[in-house]
Amino acid sequence: MAVAVPPHILAIPPYVPGKPIEELERERGITGSIKLASNENPLGPSPRAIAALAAALGTLHRYPDSTGYRLTRKIARRLGLAPEQVVLGNGSDEILALLARAFLQPGDEVLLPEPAFAMYEIEARASGAVPVPVPLHDFRTDLEAMAGRVGARTRIVFLNSPHNPTGHRIPREALLRFLARLPAEVIAVVDEAYVEFVREPADTDPRPLLAGPRPVVVLRTFSKAYGLAGLRVGYGLMPAGIAAVLHRVRPPFNVNRAAQVAAEAALDDEAFLAESRRVVHEGIDFLRAGLARLGLFCLPSEANFLMFALPGEARPVYEGLLARGVIVRPLASYGYPRHLRVSVGRPEENRRFLDALRAVLGR
Numbered sequence: 001m002a003v004a005v006p007p008h009i010l011a012i013p014p015y016v017p018g019k020p021i022e023e024l025e026r027e028r029g030i031t032g033s034i035k036l037a038s039n040e041n042p043l044g045p046s047p048r049a050i051a052a053l054a055a056a057l058g059t060l061h062r063y064p065d066s067t068g069y070r071l072t073r074k075i076a077r078r079l080g081l082a083p084e085q086v087v088l089g090n091g092s093d094e095i096l097a098l099l100a101r102a103f104l105q106p107g108d109e110v111l112l113p114e115p116a117f118a119m120y121e122i123e124a125r126a127s128g129a130v131p132v133p134v135p136l137h138d139f140r141t142d143l144e145a146m147a148g149r150v151g152a153r154t155r156i157v158f159l160n161s162p163h164n165p166t167g168h169r170i171p172r173e174a175l176l177r178f179l180a181r182l183p184a185e186v187i188a189v190v191d192e193a194y195v196e197f198v199r200e201p202a203d204t205d206p207r208p209l210l211a212g213p214r215p216v217v218v219l220r221t222f223s224k225a226y227g228l229a230g231l232r233v234g235y236g237l238m239p240a241g242i243a244a245v246l247h248r249v250r251p252p253f254n255v256n257r258a259a260q261v262a263a264e265a266a267l268d269d270e271a272f273l274a275e276s277r278r279v280v281h282e283g284i285d286f287l288r289a290g291l292a293r294l295g296l297f298c299l300p301s302e303a304n305f306l307m308f309a310l311p312g313e314a315r316p317v318y319e320g321l322l323a324r325g326v327i328v329r330p331l332a333s334y335g336y337p338r339h340l341r342v343s344v345g346r347p348e349e350n351r352r353f354l355d356a357l358r359a360v361l362g363r
C-alpha cells in the first residue's frame, strides 16, 4: 500500500473476537453448534427489551436522542448518581475509545494488567500512548506492582474487575486503597463489564469508588447480564467534569435509537436479570464440578465464564471441541497456551460442552 501508516497504528495488535457460530458452520458444513466463547447471555435478550424494541421500530427514521436523556437518568437513579455522571457509549468499548481520544497524547503512559481485555492496549496505542503492561500475580491483578509503575507520564490506569479472562474480582477494600494512592492527575478506569454476576451485591455499589477526590471512571455494559451485546450499548460512571470532556469528542449519535429503547426496558426487567444471575451461578457451579471430575483445574470466577487449565497445549482441545460443534475461547493470545475459557451456557449447553470435552480428552 502506498499510503504511509503511522508506526503507532501499525503497532496495534489485531483484536481476535470469539468465533461466530455462522463461520464455524460455514467452514465445516455442520449445524447445531453452540458458542460459549464471548460471555454472552445464554438466555438471549430480556423479553421486555424485545417488546420495547418491536414497539419502537416505526420511529427508526428519527435520529436518536444525542445524550440518551431517558436512559442516562434511569441509570443514574438506579445507582444513586447524578445524570451528569453517566456517559453512554456504543458498547462500553466506545467509552474506552473516548477516554483515549480525550485524554491521551503521544508518549503518555497507560498502565494495564497483563493479560487483559485487548481494547485497553488497542485504544492506548491508537492515541500514540505507550501501554505499560503489569503481569498478573497468581492470576490476580497485582495492585502493588501497578502502584509501583505509576510515573510522571502515567495518564490512565486500567483495571478490570471481575477480570477477563481469569474471573477474579479485586476485593473492594484493596481497590479503594489502590485508588487512594494514585496521583490526582491519573484517571483510574475500573471496567466492571461482569459486575452483575458478583454474588455479593454490597460490593457492587459504584458510589464509594467515585466518592474520592481522584478521577475514577467505572465502566458497565448491557452486553453481558442484560443480553444486548448485538445492539452495542454500555456506559461509564465518572465525575461530571470528566463526562463533560468525553462529550466533546463523542459522536453525537453514538448510541442508536434501538439500543436506547431496549436498554431502558432491560433495566426495568428485574426478573430477567435475576434469572440471568441464577442461571449463571448454577452454571458456574455445574461447570466447576464437571471440570473437577475430569481432573481439570479451574480458577474461581465471579463472572459468567471459567478459565481452566489443560495438561498440555490447549489448541488441539479447542480444535477437537470445534469439530464437535462447541466453540470456546483459546487463551494463547492472552499468554495462556495451556488454558481455555468457557462461557456459561444454558444447562443443556453446559452438559454438551462437558461431554464434548470428555470425548476430546479421551476420558
Ligand SMILES: *Cc1c(COP(=O)(O)O)cnc(C)c1O
Binding pocket: 039, 090, 091, 092, 093, 094, 117, 160, 164, 191, 193, 220, 221, 222, 223, 224, 229, 232, 233, 234
Ligand atoms: C465484554 C467486555 C466488555 C463489554 O464490551 P461492550 O463494548 O460493552 O460490549 C468490556 N470489558 C470487558 C473486559 C469485557 O469482557
